Amino acid sequence: MPYGPFLVLELANNCSLDFMQEHGTVHPQHYAFLVSEPEFDEIFARIRARGVPYWADPRHRQPSTINTNDGGRGLYWEDADGHNLEIITVPYGGS
Template sequence: MAVQFNHTIVSSTDKEASARFLAGILGTGEPSSYGPFAVVQLANGTSLDFADGRGRLHTQHYAFLVSEEEFDQIHARIVEQGLTYWADPFHQHEGEINTNDGGRGLYWDDPDGHNLEILTVPYGGWPSS
């Protein structure tokens, strides 16, 4: 078997709330539980497993490749919830969507300050066939 990414653990101040927040924005359905984790399952078999952190949280960046239709739906949920979003990872272009690599992308923060991203084309564009 070739090496594949399976899951990552996301530290949070409230694992259930953070997992519900992400699942709600992405439209993935309710998180499940596995041991001490609140799990957001993604379509490609990977998951984000939220855990209650101990001590100071170190924020991370999580990016999600989505279709054009999913982008529109996620963007609408971000706007409906009154969340601030940016066109760039450094939060310089508020309320804008980028068009990098011929697609669309945006960034927003989760309740713990993790920098979340959706994009419709991977960095560098789609591989040529």
């Protein structure tokens, strides 16, 4: 639903992703998503099925592996625009 200059994507957990058309250079950003264990498995399965490269770390030095930081699981991948996307099952610093 449009809201001012943004296209708002409402998420199930009372959060939203707000998109805005930009005509200049878009600089890559980092987006982290806290997901449940079953959601992690579903997302990870789609990443592997599509052959998308993924890493255990934000600097992409540990390819094709996941991390177990803070007692959970996490991984990083890039979207088509070079944004560094991350899914984690435990908040930073632990639960």
